[in-house]
Amino acid sequence: MRQGQVTETEVREAVRLFREPHKAKQVIAALTELQSYGTDVLFVDGDLHISGDLDLSDEEVYLLVVRGDLTVGGCYGDSDDPESFLLVTGDMRARDVVTAGWLEVHGDLHTGRLIGDYNDCSALIGGDVHAALFYGEEHWFTIDGRLDANVVIGTPRTSAECPAVLELDDxxxxxxxxxxxxxxxxxxxxxxxxxxxxxxxxxxxxxxxxxxxxxxxxxxxxx
Known part of the structure; x- marks a missing residue:
């Protein structure tokens, strides 16, 4: 958006894809201020493959919309301060995920280690979550499908039924x-x-x- 390749109208249309309306409302309200903060809005109409890491804060990205599947060869990360948003309309795959921001995936999420961080924001997964290790910390995870994790650490804050959990004093x-x-x-x-x-x-x-x-x-x- 900073390079003029994405218009505000296109962003407004894209964020309507969020399944939680408050996210679209928050993003639209921030559009007029993004330029002064030096952050960006990225829109991908199709699948996106990143060979290495993808950290929205490091890339100074406020919002990334992927209308397709997202594959991250390394670690995916986002932030709650400043807040960042990811919207994936398909499936997401990443070596690992550390999420403190607003993460929304309409399909399945496949990852090695899934780590939540703090409770200001939350994650929404429309399909299944497949992870080797899941530690949600205080982060809320709405999982509409099944949670399939080899190891679940602590009792996560989630809508999904959890496999056997290792509590923090185990x-x-x-x-x-x-x-x-x-x-x-x-x-x-x-x-x-x-x-x-x-x-x-x-x-x-x-x-x-x-x-x-x-x-x-x-x-x-x-x-």
């Missing part, structure tokens, strides 16, 4: 995350046997950085 988190990422202490019980206690993430920022960089969360590369 010692089995050590099978999926390095110890330095967790509040994990080793004590002994009354009989002198080792007693391991886990109490959530010590450094959630480090978890997100590893996912964005494509690095394993566990030394043995399990996740």
């Amino acid at each position: 010692v089995r988190l050590l099978e999926h995350f390095d110890r330095e990422l967790l509040y994990a202490d080793v004590d002994v019980d009354a009989d002198g046997n080792p007693l391991v206690e886990v109490d959530g993430f010590r450094d959630f920022g480090a978890v997100k950085r590893r996912v964005r960089a494509g690095q394993p969360l566990h030394a043995h590369g399990r996740d």
Whole structure:
């Protein structure tokens, strides 16, 4: 839009595709101010393939609309400050996803690690979610289809029925995350046997950085 290839009329038509009307209302209200903030609106009429990472904040993108499928070879990321919006009318595939902004996919979402971040914004997936690991944190996920995840960490805030969940005090988190990422202490019980206690993430920022960089969360590369 900053290069004049997309008109305001086209953007207004495109955002009507949002299934949550408040998003379209918010984007339309912001259109007149986007130029002064130096952010952009991108519109793709068809499929979009990005070979590497796609971070809307890094690209200074306020809104990306893909009328088709979106494939990201690396990590997809967005932000809640400043807010960013992604609308995909087809399916989305990404190596990993770290979402703090407004994410809406009308088809299925296929990814390795799906990480939510904070609760100001939310995600809407019209189809199924397929992920190796899902940690929603405080982010809300509306999933109209099925949630198919090998590992679900914490009880996510979601409309979907969840597979078995590893709560944040479950010692089995050590099978999926390095110890330095967790509040994990080793004590002994009354009989002198080792007693391991886990109490959530010590450094959630480090978890997100590893996912964005494509690095394993566990030394043995399990996740």
